[in-house]
Amino acid sequence: MARxxxxxxxxxxxxxxxxxxxxxxRHGFAAVSMRQIAREVGVQAGALYLYTPDKQSLLFxxxxxxxxxxxASWEAVAPDPATPAVARLERLVRFHIDYHIHRPxxxxxxxxxxRNLEPDNFAEIERLRREYEGVLEEILRAxxxxxxxxxxxxxxxxxxxxxxxxxxxxxxxxxxxxxxxAIAAHYVDMAFRLVGGARVAQAAE
Amino acid sequence: MARxxxxxxxxxxxxxxxxxxxxxxRHGFAAVSMRQIAREVGVQAGALYLYTPDKQSLLFxxxxxxxxxxxASWEAVAPDPATPAVARLERLVRFHIDYHIHRPxxxxxxxxxxRNLEPDNFAEIERLRREYEGVLEEILRAxxxxxxxxxxxxxxxxxxxxxxxxxxxxxxxxxxxxxxxAIAAHYVDMAFRLVGGARVAQAAE
DNA sequence: TTGTCAACTGGACGCTTGTTCAGTTAGTCT
DNA sequence: AGACTAACTGAACAAGCGTCCAGTTGACAA
Numbered sequence: 193m194a195r196x197x198x199x200x201x202x203x204x205x206x207x208x209x210x211x212x213x214x215x216x217x218r219h220g221f222a223a224v225s226m227r228q229i230a231r232e233v234g235v236q237a238g239a240l241y242l243y244t245p246d247k248q249s250l251l252f253x254x255x256x257x258x259x260x261x262x263x264a265s266w267e268a269v270a271p272d273p274a275t276p277a278v279a280r281l282e283r284l285v286r287f288h289i290d291y292h293i294h295r296p297x298x299x300x301x302x303x304x305x306x307r308n309l310e311p312d313n314f315a316e317i318e319r320l321r322r323e324y325e326g327v328l329e330e331i332l333r334a335x336x337x338x339x340x341x342x343x344x345x346x347x348x349x350x351x352x353x354x355x356x357x358x359x360x361x362x363x364x365x366x367x368x369x370x371x372x373x374a375i376a377a378h379y380v381d382m383a384f385r386l387v388g389g390a391r392v393a394q395a396a397e
Numbered sequence: 398m399a400r401x402x403x404x405x406x407x408x409x410x411x412x413x414x415x416x417x418x419x420x421x422x423r424h425g426f427a428a429v430s431m432r433q434i435a436r437e438v439g440v441q442a443g444a445l446y447l448y449t450p451d452k453q454s455l456l457f458x459x460x461x462x463x464x465x466x467x468x469a470s471w472e473a474v475a476p477d478p479a480t481p482a483v484a485r486l487e488r489l490v491r492f493h494i495d496y497h498i499h500r501p502x503x504x505x506x507x508x509x510x511x512r513n514l515e516p517d518n519f520a521e522i523e524r525l526r527r528e529y530e531g532v533l534e535e536i537l538r539a540x541x542x543x544x545x546x547x548x549x550x551x552x553x554x555x556x557x558x559x560x561x562x563x564x565x566x567x568x569x570x571x572x573x574x575x576x577x578x579a580i581a582a583h584y585v586d587m588a589f590r591l592v593g594g595a596r597v598a599q600a601a602e
Numbered sequence: 603t604t605g606t607c608a609a610c611t612g613g614a615c616g617c618t619t620g621t622t623c624a625g626t627t628a629g630t631c632t
Numbered sequence: 633a634g635a636c637t638a639a640c641t642g643a644a645c646a647a648g649c650g651t652c653c654a655g656t657t658g659a660c661a662a
Contacts, residue, residue: 226650227648
Protein backbone atom coordinates (compact mmCIF):
# COMPACT_ATOMS: atom_id res chain seq x y z
CA MET A 193 0.00 0.00 0.00
CA ALA A 194 1.06 3.59 -0.46
CA ARG A 195 -1.23 6.52 -1.15
CA UNK A 196 -4.75 6.00 0.23
CA UNK A 197 -7.92 6.34 -1.84
CA UNK A 198 -9.52 9.74 -1.40
CA UNK A 199 -6.52 11.03 0.46
CA UNK A 200 -5.98 14.74 0.65
CA UNK A 201 -3.12 16.66 2.12
CA UNK A 202 -5.06 19.42 3.82
CA UNK A 203 -7.43 17.01 5.48
CA UNK A 204 -4.57 14.97 6.85
CA UNK A 205 -2.76 18.09 8.01
CA UNK A 206 -5.81 19.11 10.04
CA UNK A 207 -6.24 15.59 11.38
CA UNK A 208 -2.63 15.55 12.53
CA UNK A 209 -3.06 18.79 14.43
CA UNK A 210 -6.29 17.66 16.05
CA UNK A 211 -4.84 14.34 17.09
CA UNK A 212 -1.73 16.02 18.47
CA UNK A 213 -3.80 18.49 20.49
CA UNK A 214 -6.03 15.82 21.93
CA UNK A 215 -3.22 13.46 22.83
CA UNK A 216 -0.83 16.07 24.19
CA UNK A 217 -3.57 17.62 26.32
CA ARG A 218 -4.42 14.21 27.72
CA HIS A 219 -1.02 12.67 28.28
CA GLY A 220 1.53 15.46 27.96
CA PHE A 221 3.93 16.22 25.14
CA ALA A 222 6.81 14.05 26.29
CA ALA A 223 4.53 11.09 26.95
CA VAL A 224 3.02 11.10 23.47
CA SER A 225 4.92 9.43 20.62
CA MET A 226 4.81 10.23 16.94
CA ARG A 227 3.55 6.70 16.36
CA GLN A 228 0.61 7.31 18.70
CA ILE A 229 -0.36 10.46 16.85
CA ALA A 230 -0.01 8.65 13.52
CA ARG A 231 -2.19 5.78 14.71
CA GLU A 232 -4.90 8.25 15.76
CA VAL A 233 -4.79 9.82 12.29
CA GLY A 234 -4.79 6.43 10.60
CA VAL A 235 -1.41 6.76 8.97
CA GLN A 236 2.16 5.54 9.43
CA ALA A 237 4.56 7.55 11.56
CA GLY A 238 6.72 8.56 8.62
CA ALA A 239 3.79 10.33 6.96
CA LEU A 240 3.68 12.90 9.76
CA TYR A 241 6.93 14.35 8.46
CA LEU A 242 5.11 15.58 5.37
CA TYR A 243 3.36 18.04 7.68
CA THR A 244 5.89 18.90 10.34
CA PRO A 245 9.68 19.04 10.25
CA ASP A 246 9.88 17.41 13.69
CA LYS A 247 8.04 16.74 16.92
CA GLN A 248 9.12 19.98 18.56
CA SER A 249 7.59 22.06 15.75
CA LEU A 250 4.34 20.22 16.20
CA LEU A 251 4.14 21.53 19.77
CA PHE A 252 5.43 24.98 18.98
CA UNK A 253 2.99 25.49 16.11
CA UNK A 254 0.08 24.52 18.32
CA UNK A 255 1.13 26.93 21.05
CA UNK A 256 2.03 29.81 18.79
CA UNK A 257 -1.19 29.33 16.84
CA UNK A 258 -3.16 29.39 20.06
CA UNK A 259 -1.51 32.52 21.44
CA UNK A 260 -1.70 34.42 18.18
CA UNK A 261 -5.32 33.48 17.71
CA UNK A 262 -6.05 34.55 21.28
CA UNK A 263 -4.51 37.97 20.70
CA ALA A 264 -6.14 38.40 17.29
CA SER A 265 -9.53 37.40 18.70
CA TRP A 266 -9.18 39.98 21.42
CA GLU A 267 -8.19 42.66 18.93
CA ALA A 268 -11.33 41.85 17.01
CA VAL A 269 -13.61 42.57 19.97
CA ALA A 270 -11.52 45.02 21.99
CA PRO A 271 -13.24 48.33 22.70
CA ASP A 272 -11.66 51.57 21.62
CA PRO A 273 -8.82 52.49 24.04
CA ALA A 274 -10.69 55.66 24.90
CA THR A 275 -13.52 53.61 26.39
CA PRO A 276 -13.69 53.81 30.20
CA ALA A 277 -11.71 51.07 31.93
CA VAL A 278 -14.83 49.66 33.57
CA ALA A 279 -16.36 48.71 30.24
CA ARG A 280 -13.05 47.49 28.87
CA LEU A 281 -12.46 45.23 31.84
CA GLU A 282 -15.90 43.71 31.61
CA ARG A 283 -15.37 43.03 27.91
CA LEU A 284 -11.99 41.43 28.52
CA VAL A 285 -13.24 39.20 31.32
CA ARG A 286 -16.17 37.96 29.26
CA PHE A 287 -13.89 37.39 26.30
CA HIS A 288 -11.31 35.53 28.37
CA ILE A 289 -13.79 33.21 30.08
CA ASP A 290 -15.61 32.48 26.85
CA TYR A 291 -12.39 31.81 24.99
CA HIS A 292 -10.92 29.55 27.66
CA ILE A 293 -14.09 27.58 28.24
CA HIS A 294 -14.35 26.64 24.60
CA ARG A 295 -10.74 25.61 24.02
CA PRO A 296 -9.78 23.68 27.13
CA UNK A 297 -7.20 21.50 25.39
CA UNK A 298 -5.23 24.27 23.74
CA UNK A 299 -5.33 26.34 26.92
CA UNK A 300 -4.10 23.39 28.90
CA UNK A 301 -1.26 22.70 26.51
CA UNK A 302 -0.23 26.33 26.29
CA UNK A 303 0.65 26.59 29.89
CA UNK A 304 1.52 23.02 30.78
CA UNK A 305 4.01 22.43 28.02
CA UNK A 306 6.09 25.58 28.25
CA ARG A 307 9.01 23.66 29.65
CA ASN A 308 9.05 21.29 26.71
CA LEU A 309 9.77 24.12 24.32
CA GLU A 310 13.28 24.72 23.08
CA PRO A 311 14.74 28.03 24.31
CA ASP A 312 13.94 30.11 21.22
CA ASN A 313 10.43 28.76 20.97
CA PHE A 314 9.90 29.33 24.68
CA ALA A 315 10.98 32.95 24.35
CA GLU A 316 8.50 33.52 21.55
CA ILE A 317 5.57 32.06 23.47
CA GLU A 318 6.54 33.99 26.58
CA ARG A 319 6.58 37.18 24.53
CA LEU A 320 3.03 36.52 23.34
CA ARG A 321 1.88 35.63 26.82
CA ARG A 322 3.29 38.84 28.23
CA GLU A 323 1.64 40.78 25.48
CA TYR A 324 -1.70 39.38 26.57
CA GLU A 325 -1.00 40.07 30.24
CA GLY A 326 -0.10 43.59 29.18
CA VAL A 327 -3.60 44.11 27.81
CA LEU A 328 -5.12 43.44 31.22
CA GLU A 329 -2.50 45.38 33.13
CA GLU A 330 -2.99 48.44 30.94
CA ILE A 331 -6.73 48.39 31.60
CA LEU A 332 -6.21 48.10 35.34
CA ARG A 333 -3.70 50.94 35.43
CA ALA A 334 -5.90 53.16 33.30
CA UNK A 335 -8.81 52.49 35.64
CA UNK A 336 -6.69 53.30 38.67
CA UNK A 337 -5.47 56.52 37.10
CA UNK A 338 -9.02 57.57 36.36
CA UNK A 339 -10.10 56.79 39.90
CA UNK A 340 -12.40 54.01 38.74
CA UNK A 341 -10.41 51.24 40.42
CA UNK A 342 -8.63 51.12 43.75
CA UNK A 343 -5.82 48.59 43.98
CA UNK A 344 -2.86 48.25 46.27
CA UNK A 345 -0.58 46.90 43.55
CA UNK A 346 -1.59 46.80 39.89
CA UNK A 347 1.02 44.22 38.92
CA UNK A 348 0.00 41.71 41.56
CA UNK A 349 -3.66 42.30 40.87
CA UNK A 350 -2.97 41.58 37.20
CA UNK A 351 -1.24 38.30 37.97
CA UNK A 352 -3.91 37.32 40.48
CA UNK A 353 -6.70 38.08 38.06
CA UNK A 354 -5.11 36.21 35.17
CA UNK A 355 -4.65 33.17 37.39
CA UNK A 356 -8.20 33.44 38.70
CA UNK A 357 -9.71 33.74 35.23
CA UNK A 358 -7.60 31.11 33.52
CA UNK A 359 -8.37 28.71 36.33
CA UNK A 360 -11.85 28.30 34.94
CA UNK A 361 -10.51 25.80 32.44
CA UNK A 362 -9.37 23.47 35.23
CA UNK A 363 -12.86 22.84 36.55
CA UNK A 364 -15.34 23.74 33.81
CA UNK A 365 -17.25 20.84 32.29
CA UNK A 366 -19.90 21.07 29.59
CA UNK A 367 -22.17 18.97 31.73
CA UNK A 368 -21.68 21.13 34.81
CA UNK A 369 -24.10 23.01 36.99
CA UNK A 370 -23.68 26.40 35.32
CA UNK A 371 -23.92 27.68 31.76
CA UNK A 372 -20.93 29.55 30.28
CA UNK A 373 -22.83 32.85 30.32
CA ALA A 374 -23.63 32.50 34.01
CA ILE A 375 -20.04 31.58 34.77
CA ALA A 376 -18.80 34.61 32.86
CA ALA A 377 -21.16 36.82 34.83
CA HIS A 378 -19.76 35.50 38.10
CA TYR A 379 -16.20 36.11 36.96
CA VAL A 380 -17.06 39.64 35.87
CA ASP A 381 -18.44 40.24 39.33
CA MET A 382 -15.33 38.83 40.97
CA ALA A 383 -13.01 40.80 38.68
CA PHE A 384 -14.68 44.06 39.72
CA ARG A 385 -14.41 43.09 43.35
CA LEU A 386 -10.69 42.50 42.89
CA VAL A 387 -10.09 45.97 41.50
CA GLY A 388 -12.42 47.63 43.96
CA GLY A 389 -14.43 49.15 41.14
CA ALA A 390 -18.16 49.61 40.83
CA ARG A 391 -19.69 48.08 37.79
CA VAL A 392 -21.80 50.57 35.88
CA ALA A 393 -25.43 49.67 35.23
CA GLN A 394 -25.57 47.60 32.09
CA ALA A 395 -27.90 45.22 30.29
CA ALA A 396 -27.70 41.75 31.82
CA GLU A 397 -26.60 39.13 29.33
CA MET B 398 33.26 -1.03 42.14
CA ALA B 399 30.23 -1.76 44.26
CA ARG B 400 29.36 -0.16 47.55
CA UNK B 401 30.76 3.37 47.91
CA UNK B 402 32.88 4.55 50.83
CA UNK B 403 30.80 6.39 53.40
CA UNK B 404 27.60 5.34 51.70
CA UNK B 405 24.41 5.41 53.70
CA UNK B 406 20.94 4.35 52.69
CA UNK B 407 19.00 7.18 54.22
CA UNK B 408 21.23 9.82 52.71
CA UNK B 409 20.86 8.30 49.26
CA UNK B 410 17.13 7.97 49.68
CA UNK B 411 16.86 11.68 50.43
CA UNK B 412 19.18 12.53 47.54
CA UNK B 413 17.03 10.50 45.16
CA UNK B 414 13.90 12.35 46.20
CA UNK B 415 15.55 15.74 45.93
CA UNK B 416 16.99 14.98 42.51
CA UNK B 417 13.65 13.65 41.31
CA UNK B 418 11.82 16.75 42.51
CA UNK B 419 14.28 19.12 40.94
CA UNK B 420 14.40 17.31 37.60
CA UNK B 421 10.68 16.61 37.31
CA UNK B 422 9.82 20.21 38.17
CA ARG B 423 12.24 21.44 35.53
CA HIS B 424 11.59 19.02 32.67
CA GLY B 425 8.41 17.15 33.47
CA PHE B 426 7.96 13.59 34.66
CA ALA B 427 7.79 11.92 31.28
CA ALA B 428 10.84 13.79 30.02
CA VAL B 429 13.05 12.71 32.91
CA SER B 430 14.71 9.31 32.82
CA MET B 431 15.77 7.11 35.68
CA ARG B 432 19.34 7.38 34.40
CA GLN B 433 19.19 11.17 34.63
CA ILE B 434 18.02 11.03 38.21
CA ALA B 435 20.70 8.48 39.02
CA ARG B 436 23.41 10.63 37.46
CA GLU B 437 22.29 13.58 39.57
CA VAL B 438 22.55 11.43 42.69
CA GLY B 439 25.91 10.03 41.63
CA VAL B 440 24.79 6.44 41.36
CA GLN B 441 23.90 3.89 38.69
CA ALA B 442 20.29 3.63 37.52
CA GLY B 443 19.81 0.19 39.05
CA ALA B 444 20.53 1.55 42.52
CA LEU B 445 17.37 3.66 42.43
CA TYR B 446 15.33 0.49 42.72
CA LEU B 447 16.57 0.02 46.25
CA TYR B 448 14.49 3.06 47.15
CA THR B 449 11.47 2.91 44.86
CA PRO B 450 9.65 -0.02 43.28
CA ASP B 451 9.29 1.87 40.00
CA LYS B 452 9.26 5.27 38.36
CA GLN B 453 5.54 5.81 38.89
CA SER B 454 5.89 5.39 42.66
CA LEU B 455 8.61 7.98 42.68
CA LEU B 456 6.12 10.53 41.32
CA PHE B 457 3.21 9.37 43.43
CA UNK B 458 5.22 9.46 46.66
CA UNK B 459 6.34 13.01 45.94
CA UNK B 460 2.80 14.17 45.27
CA UNK B 461 1.18 12.32 48.14
CA UNK B 462 3.88 13.50 50.49
CA UNK B 463 3.33 17.05 49.38
CA UNK B 464 -0.44 16.98 49.75
CA UNK B 465 -0.38 15.22 53.10
CA UNK B 466 2.22 17.61 54.42
CA UNK B 467 0.16 20.54 53.16
CA UNK B 468 -2.93 19.31 54.99
CA ALA B 469 -1.00 18.46 58.15
CA SER B 470 0.70 21.85 58.15
CA TRP B 471 -2.65 23.55 57.90
CA GLU B 472 -4.05 21.45 60.73
CA ALA B 473 -1.12 22.59 62.84
CA VAL B 474 -1.94 26.28 62.43
CA ALA B 475 -5.69 26.18 61.75
CA PRO B 476 -7.76 28.27 64.16
CA ASP B 477 -10.51 26.70 66.19
CA PRO B 478 -13.58 26.13 63.97
CA ALA B 479 -15.56 28.42 66.26
CA THR B 480 -13.33 31.34 65.29
CA PRO B 481 -15.08 33.90 63.07
CA ALA B 482 -14.65 33.22 59.36
CA VAL B 483 -12.84 36.50 58.81
CA ALA B 484 -9.93 35.49 61.01
CA ARG B 485 -9.93 31.95 59.64
CA LEU B 486 -9.77 33.17 56.05
CA GLU B 487 -6.91 35.51 56.78
CA ARG B 488 -5.00 32.71 58.46
CA LEU B 489 -5.59 30.34 55.57
CA VAL B 490 -4.54 32.86 52.94
CA ARG B 491 -1.33 33.69 54.77
CA PHE B 492 -0.63 30.02 55.26
CA HIS B 493 -1.30 29.17 51.65
CA ILE B 494 0.86 31.93 50.18
CA ASP B 495 3.69 31.20 52.57
CA TYR B 496 3.54 27.49 51.91
CA HIS B 497 3.43 27.85 48.14
CA ILE B 498 6.14 30.46 47.92
CA HIS B 499 8.59 28.27 49.77
CA ARG B 500 7.98 25.03 47.86
CA PRO B 501 7.66 26.07 44.24
CA UNK B 502 8.92 22.79 42.82
CA UNK B 503 6.60 20.50 44.75
CA UNK B 504 3.65 22.78 44.08
CA UNK B 505 4.49 22.81 40.40
CA UNK B 506 4.75 19.05 40.22
CA UNK B 507 1.58 18.48 42.19
CA UNK B 508 -0.62 20.10 39.67
CA UNK B 509 1.34 19.68 36.46
CA UNK B 510 1.86 15.95 36.72
CA UNK B 511 -1.62 14.81 37.64
CA ARG B 512 -2.11 13.27 34.23
CA ASN B 513 0.99 11.15 34.57
CA LEU B 514 -0.48 9.35 37.56
CA GLU B 515 -2.01 5.95 37.15
CA PRO B 516 -5.78 5.93 37.82
CA ASP B 517 -5.65 4.76 41.43
CA ASN B 518 -2.88 7.17 42.30
CA PHE B 519 -4.70 9.98 40.56
CA ALA B 520 -7.83 9.29 42.57
CA GLU B 521 -5.90 9.47 45.82
CA ILE B 522 -4.26 12.80 45.00
CA GLU B 523 -7.58 14.20 43.82
CA ARG B 524 -9.13 13.19 47.12
CA LEU B 525 -6.46 15.07 49.05
CA ARG B 526 -6.79 18.08 46.77
CA ARG B 527 -10.52 18.19 47.28
CA GLU B 528 -10.04 17.90 51.01
CA TYR B 529 -7.90 21.03 50.92
CA GLU B 530 -10.38 22.88 48.71
CA GLY B 531 -13.02 21.86 51.19
CA VAL B 532 -11.20 23.71 53.96
CA LEU B 533 -11.50 26.97 52.06
CA GLU B 534 -15.04 26.34 50.91
CA GLU B 535 -16.19 25.64 54.44
CA ILE B 536 -14.74 28.92 55.67
CA LEU B 537 -16.40 30.86 52.87
CA ARG B 538 -19.78 29.26 53.49
CA ALA B 539 -19.53 29.82 57.22
CA UNK B 540 -18.71 33.47 56.60
CA UNK B 541 -21.65 33.83 54.23
CA UNK B 542 -24.00 32.22 56.73
CA UNK B 543 -22.86 34.59 59.45
CA UNK B 544 -23.31 37.57 57.16
CA UNK B 545 -19.60 38.34 57.19
CA UNK B 546 -19.12 37.60 53.49
CA UNK B 547 -21.34 38.32 50.49
CA UNK B 548 -20.79 36.06 47.51
CA UNK B 549 -22.91 35.18 44.53
CA UNK B 550 -21.71 31.58 44.41
CA UNK B 551 -19.55 30.05 47.11
CA UNK B 552 -18.33 27.18 44.96
CA UNK B 553 -17.10 29.39 42.13
CA UNK B 554 -15.55 31.82 44.57
CA UNK B 555 -13.70 28.91 46.14
CA UNK B 556 -12.31 27.75 42.81
CA UNK B 557 -11.44 31.28 41.78
CA UNK B 558 -9.66 31.99 45.04
CA UNK B 559 -7.68 28.75 44.98
CA UNK B 560 -6.54 29.51 41.44
CA UNK B 561 -5.69 33.08 42.36
CA UNK B 562 -3.70 32.09 45.44
CA UNK B 563 -1.88 29.14 43.93
CA UNK B 564 -0.91 31.28 40.96
CA UNK B 565 1.62 33.04 43.15
CA UNK B 566 4.03 30.18 42.56
CA UNK B 567 4.08 30.84 38.82
CA UNK B 568 5.57 34.31 39.12
CA UNK B 569 7.22 34.58 42.55
CA UNK B 570 11.01 34.80 42.52
CA UNK B 571 13.24 35.16 45.57
CA UNK B 572 14.97 38.07 43.88
CA UNK B 573 11.70 39.83 43.04
CA UNK B 574 10.40 43.25 43.93
CA UNK B 575 8.34 42.18 46.95
CA UNK B 576 9.04 40.25 50.12
CA UNK B 577 6.89 37.21 50.93
CA UNK B 578 5.20 39.00 53.82
CA ALA B 579 4.21 41.91 51.60
CA ILE B 580 2.92 39.55 48.95
CA ALA B 581 0.88 37.67 51.51
CA ALA B 582 -0.61 40.95 52.71
CA HIS B 583 -1.69 41.81 49.17
CA TYR B 584 -3.29 38.42 48.71
CA VAL B 585 -5.12 38.72 52.01
CA ASP B 586 -6.50 42.03 50.80
CA MET B 587 -7.57 40.53 47.49
CA ALA B 588 -9.14 37.50 49.16
CA PHE B 589 -11.33 39.73 51.30
CA ARG B 590 -12.31 41.74 48.26
CA LEU B 591 -13.37 38.54 46.52
CA VAL B 592 -15.69 37.52 49.33
CA GLY B 593 -16.99 41.04 49.84
CA GLY B 594 -15.97 40.95 53.48
CA ALA B 595 -14.47 43.67 55.60
CA ARG B 596 -11.25 42.77 57.27
CA VAL B 597 -11.36 43.43 60.97
CA ALA B 598 -8.70 45.65 62.46
CA GLN B 599 -5.71 43.53 63.28
CA ALA B 600 -2.03 43.91 64.05
CA ALA B 601 -0.02 44.33 60.86
CA GLU B 602 2.55 41.61 60.35
C1' DT C 603 -2.74 6.66 -22.17
C1' DT C 604 0.94 8.25 -20.48
C1' DG C 605 3.54 11.11 -17.31
C1' DT C 606 3.93 13.66 -13.26
C1' DC C 607 3.39 14.62 -8.69
C1' DA C 608 1.25 14.37 -4.14
C1' DA C 609 0.39 11.08 -0.47
C1' DC C 610 1.78 7.43 1.88
C1' DT C 611 4.01 2.71 3.29
C1' DG C 612 7.15 -0.26 5.50
C1' DG C 613 11.24 -1.03 7.12
C1' DA C 614 15.32 0.43 8.74
C1' DC C 615 18.74 3.53 11.58
C1' DG C 616 21.08 4.26 16.07
C1' DC C 617 19.61 5.44 20.63
C1' DT C 618 17.21 5.58 24.85
C1' DT C 619 13.80 3.68 27.89
C1' DG C 620 12.37 1.18 32.58
C1' DT C 621 13.65 -2.66 34.92
C1' DT C 622 16.23 -6.93 36.51
C1' DC C 623 19.98 -9.38 38.51
C1' DA C 624 24.32 -11.81 39.50
C1' DG C 625 28.27 -10.19 41.39
C1' DT C 626 31.24 -7.03 44.33
C1' DT C 627 32.58 -4.13 48.01
C1' DA C 628 32.05 -1.37 52.57
C1' DG C 629 30.32 -1.24 57.08
C1' DT C 630 28.95 -3.70 61.28
C1' DC C 631 28.30 -7.19 64.56
C1' DT C 632 30.09 -11.25 67.10
C1' DA D 633 39.19 -12.44 62.22
C1' DG D 634 35.19 -13.98 60.15
C1' DA D 635 30.40 -13.75 58.96
C1' DC D 636 26.67 -11.10 57.52
C1' DT D 637 24.27 -7.60 55.39
C1' DA D 638 23.46 -3.08 53.29
C1' DA D 639 24.76 -0.51 49.28
C1' DC D 640 25.89 -0.46 44.83
C1' DT D 641 27.83 -1.76 39.96
C1' DG D 642 27.65 -3.01 35.27
C1' DA D 643 25.78 -5.40 31.90
C1' DA D 644 21.89 -7.12 29.87
C1' DC D 645 16.80 -7.31 28.33
C1' DA D 646 12.95 -6.32 25.19
C1' DA D 647 10.50 -2.50 23.84
C1' DG D 648 9.96 1.86 22.14
C1' DC D 649 11.81 6.32 20.52
C1' DG D 650 12.33 10.21 16.58
C1' DT D 651 13.58 10.39 12.09
C1' DC D 652 14.80 9.05 7.35
C1' DC D 653 14.10 7.21 2.74
C1' DA D 654 13.53 4.12 -1.29
C1' DG D 655 9.66 2.44 -3.18
C1' DT D 656 4.56 2.24 -4.28
C1' DT D 657 0.14 3.89 -5.36
C1' DG D 658 -3.79 7.15 -6.39
C1' DA D 659 -5.22 11.51 -8.60
C1' DC D 660 -5.09 14.53 -12.25
C1' DA D 661 -3.43 17.00 -16.46
C1' DA D 662 -1.87 16.68 -21.19
